Amino acid sequence: MIFSINFSSKYKKSAVLLLTFYLFVLSCAPVREPLKFALVVSPPSLEKLQIAAFPVENLSGTRAPARKIGESLRAQLKKEGLNILDDNALEEFMSGHRLRYTGALDIETARAFRDEIGIDAVLITSLELYDESYPPKISLISRLVFTGDTPQILWMDSAGLSGDESPGLLGLGLIEDPEILLKNALENLSRSLADYISVGKQPIAVSKQGKDHKFYPKFFYRSPILSPDLKYRIAVMPFLNKSERKNAGDIMMLHFLETLRQFENFDVIEPGIVRQNLLSFRIIMNEGISFANAGLIFSTLEADADLILSGTVVDYQDYHGSEGTAKVDFSVLVIEKKSHEIVWTSKSYNTGDEGVFFFDFGKVYTAHIMASEMISAIGALLAE
Amino acid sequence: MRTRNTMGFFGKIALVLTVISLVSCTASKLIDIYFDPNMDLGAVRTAAVMPFDNLTREQMAADRVRDVFINKLLSTGEIYVVPSGEVKRGILLLGISNPSSPSTEETVKLASLIKVDVIITGTVREYGEVRSGTTSANIISLSLQMIEGLSGKIIWTASSTKGGISTKDRLLGGGGRPMNDVTEEAVNDILNKFFF
Structure with a gap:
């Protein structure tokens, strides 16, 4: 037996009424605010990005070689092929603007960076933990902030390492030298930033997406x-x-x-x-x-x-x-x-x-x- | 005949013991709560939690317990608690010298200023490790008061003590449960006495 729908004028009327009712119900639904998208960042080109790396902010609460860590980070970033502003030029700019706080970037400073020395983004690095005693431990948090009219975070990543976190077989994976641990942390951060600059890849620090x-x-x-x-x-x-x-x-x-x-x-x-x-x-x-x-x-x-x-x-x-x-x-x-x-x-x-x-x-x-x-x-x- | 009498004797003892234990259980539950019979606690919608009084040797005990209590109370979804910063603003504006035990006038003014129905004050009486011989465990003891914002009258009080050295701790050791867990349990106990 074959069922067929005969669209007589009666059915058409019902269909039109149903459609009208449906549209009415839809219009009555609460109006939702559309997704507010982030400010559209259009740096000139990620590969040509001119970056100024702020001196490392020491949040560890202990004595730490923050200056040395900053120098090593800049050297590592240059090795990755990034355009990093020279230390002398950065120092000159910072002293010219009496810039002492290096933990964040406000609007005025961002504009000055862009307009005066053509910097597209500023790299801000904070040292969270530095412990040289065995096993050494280090934690660094870094972010790249765009110097547009409204400073915006382009990239952010961190590294938290301990010398004994991967001891391996017979303790062969233990790291006793804080220099090696620091080098590993800086390499992780530099590689992550280089990946973002070259292919726009954002780091995924949310390893388990809250599943644990x-x-x-x-x-x-x-x-x-x-x-x-x-x-x-x-x-x-x-x-x-x-x-x-x-x-x-x-x-x-x-x-x-x-x-x-x-x-x-x-x-x-x-x-x-x-x-x-x-x-x-x-x-x-x-x-x-x-x-x-x-x-x-x-x-x-x-x-x-x-x-x-x-x-x-x-x-x-x-x-x-x-x-x-x-x-x-x-x-x-x-x-x-x-x-x-x-x-x-x-x-x-x-x-x-x-x-x-x-x-x-x-x-x-x-x-x-x-x-x-x-x-x-x-x-x-x-x-x- | 003789056997039946003996059974009856043991039965009576068992019955008396059961009644005594039941009576003792009932009595202990009602000792540490007070409700104002004229107050409808269901009408309480907003609350401000004042800094707690600290009678312990642990310097941060009052802040730690208050933090847990505020979050726990908010997470029930029954009462809205204003942020601690807002409470502090009110305390500073009114110049309340002893925020953990405000006077009736101060309570009424504060409740009106930060727009809350009730003000909650509290005292942490014990917090931290207790020792008995070689055994140690964590303990907490706290009491809370709820004061009505309009009249400044105390409408509810409750207290709770949790943790301490149990028989299991004495036999097996282990140092008892973590302080956070004990605190959470005590706060739960207090909230149950409010929402029961």
Whole structure:
């Protein structure tokens, strides 16, 4: 038996009515704000990018050969074939502008770099950890910031290494010399940047995309206001540091920048712009961010933030020597622009030896790696 | 006949023991909570958590417990907690000299300024490691108060003590559970006393 539909005038009428009703229902659906795309960055050409590498910012809280590390990094980048500004020219520019802070790039400095000496991007490197005692440990975080009208992060990557993280058979993989470890870290970063410059490849630090439940926040609140379909421009504030580790608040901020920019839902704002706002409004955050402070930051056109991410770091602990465990404990708070409400809050804490039962298998050796994993898990939950 | 009498005697003992144990369980649960019978706690929607009082030797204990409590309370999705920065702004604006135990007037003014229904204050009485002989374990003891923003009256109080040295710790050692886990458990216990 063959079924056929006879489109008589009666059916046609019904079809037209149905279509009209459908269109009406669609028009009644709440209008969603389209995805806000990041500022379109069009550097002249990645391969011809003129880069100025800032001196390394020392956030380790200890004495460290930051100058030497900076020199080695510049040498390594030149070896990779990148156009790096000469040290003398950079020093002249920095002294001319009385530029002392090398942890971020504000709008004025970015413009000066571009207009006065034709620099397209600035490489900002922070030394998170430097420990020469056996086994040596080093953590570096680096980012390339475009010197357009609004400074924007083009690339960001980090390296957190410990001499004993891959002992191998009979300990043949142990690294005892801090120089070798430093060289490895610098090579990783330079290669990653060179890959970005040559083929536009972005690093993927989010190794597990938050799949490891061990690093999930212990508890969190996510407001339904946050939509997975929207792209949010997010200002990451320095965390309130209640830990014993010096500069842990700034380190956490850098980790969040690095991780969140890998999610499509977020367009992170260069911290130099946020810092400029904090200074110009004379904002001092005694105990975290208040709604009044948030309102001031939301009101600025330069930042144009949809979300402000802030938090408190209670523990950020690396260990010296071969015995011990890394420890990271922090809470996060996200405030949304339109509702002026907290839309995310979470508490995360982990230790490096969690879930380790045999021969250090699965141990996390540095707070750097652990913080990255924990923040990846938060990023995945925020974005979903 | 004789056998039946003996069975009856043991049965009676068992019955008395069961009743005693049940009564003791019931009594212990209601000791450390206070509710204002005239207050509808379901109407509480926004809260500010003041810095906790620290009676321990651990310098950061109050901040650590407050951080866990704020996040835990927010994550219930039942009560909106204003950020700590906003609370600090209010404290500074009103010049509250002792934020962990504000006066009635200060509480009313603060609640009105930062637009919250209630103010929560707390005291951390014990935090950290306790020792008994060669055994050690982590312990926490805290108490909280909820003060209504309009009247400045205490509407709810609760306390909790978790951790400490258990029989298992004494027999097997091991140093007890991590401080974070014990803190979380105590905060959960307190919140259960509010939302039960």
